[in-house]
Amino acid sequence: MTIKIAFFDIDETIYDGKVKNFAEDAIRSIKQIQANGIKVCLCSSRPNDSIRHLGCHGQGIVWDAIIGSGGGTAMVGDKPVRLFTIQQDIAERFFSYCNDKGYVFEMIGIQDRHVNKELNECGREFYTRFIDKEPVISNKLYENLTQFHLFHTDEHDEEIIKAFPDLCFCRYCWFAVDIVPVVYRKGDAIEDVLKYFGYSKDEAVGFGDDLQDLSIAENVGTFVAMGNAKDEVKAAAQLITTNIDDNGIENALRKLGLIE
Numbered sequence: 001m002t003i004k005i006a007f008f009d010i011d012e013t014i015y016d017g018k019v020k021n022f023a024e025d026a027i028r029s030i031k032q033i034q035a036n037g038i039k040v041c042l043c044s045s046r047p048n049d050s051i052r053h054l055g056c057h058g059q060g061i062v063w064d065a066i067i068g069s070g071g072g073t074a075m076v077g078d079k080p081v082r083l084f085t086i087q088q089d090i091a092e093r094f095f096s097y098c099n100d101k102g103y104v105f106e107m108i109g110i111q112d113r114h115v116n117k118e119l120n121e122c123g124r125e126f127y128t129r130f131i132d133k134e135p136v137i138s139n140k141l142y143e144n145l146t147q148f149h150l151f152h153t154d155e156h157d158e159e160i161i162k163a164f165p166d167l168c169f170c171r172y173c174w175f176a177v178d179i180v181p182v183v184y185r186k187g188d189a190i191e192d193v194l195k196y197f198g199y200s201k202d203e204a205v206g207f208g209d210d211l212q213d214l215s216i217a218e219n220v221g222t223f224v225a226m227g228n229a230k231d232e233v234k235a236a237a238q239l240i241t242t243n244i245d246d247n248g249i250e251n252a253l254r255k256l257g258l259i260e
Contacts, residue, residue: 004039004204005039005205006033007216008207010054013207013249015054017131018245026249026250029259032259034064038258039064040064041064042056042066042067043206045070047072048110049112050113054132069108069184080110081196087166090166090167091141092141097163098116101156103150104116104118104150104151105151109145113149115136117139119151122152148178149176150177154174157169164179166181187216190216190220194219205221206224208224210229211233217237222238223236223238224237226244226248239255
């Protein structure tokens with residue numbers, strides 16, 4: 001079946017963290033397939049504010065859809081086609097709890113984010129490792145938060161989980177944990193985007209490199225793993241391309257017959 005829509009992970013798929021820049025072949029070839037009528041979408045674990053600050057909107061591409069927060073949001077222009085937010089009374093209780101404990105945390109909304117106080121060691125580690133712009137400090141609780149992002153090691157995880165059974169805790173590294181209303185999956189957001197545009201799974205292709213991208217593979221007809229992808233991701237792929245720094249996206253799109 002003809003491919004009509006493509007979903008691209010960002011980090012180490014089209015954005016090379018080693019050189020802190022977008023892969024030229026990726027941007028060039030994505031522009032080509034969009035010019036040929038294929039819709040192009042971002043599909044990232046980064047929230048929308050981070051996607052914006054990274055420079056994804058400054059590459060000469062008007063993305064047809066943007067999936068952020070690992071599937072917590074899916075935007076077509078300014079229209080949300082998928083959106084989960086934390087119930088306000090629960091958010092207020094979590095906000096007070098963490099402030100009383102002296103924890104450092106981000107409050108992430110649909111398009112912006114704030115940190116409640118100056119970053120601690122864990123927060124600095126996050127912003128160094130993930131090459132991001134530090135958020136504005138504001139110890140004010142906003143409405144319609146898609147997640148809290150707690151900069152803390154795991155010694156108090158069990159206590160916090162017990163105190164907030166209505167929230168989901170997704171610890172992804174030693175220095176930070178995502179706190180969300182439901183477990184976010186990129187693939188679920190892809191399903192909503194496909195439904196919005198009226199495309200089938202078989203008309204979609206997805207690209208990724210990390211474990212969060214495994215759900216992409218479940219919701220597209222063709223999944224492409226980068227050469228630098230983890231073994232589990234490669235095992236789920238129909239096509240394994242070259243590394244991000246070796247024209248991985250361009251080579252894959254050529255093999256798929258989407259560019260010449």
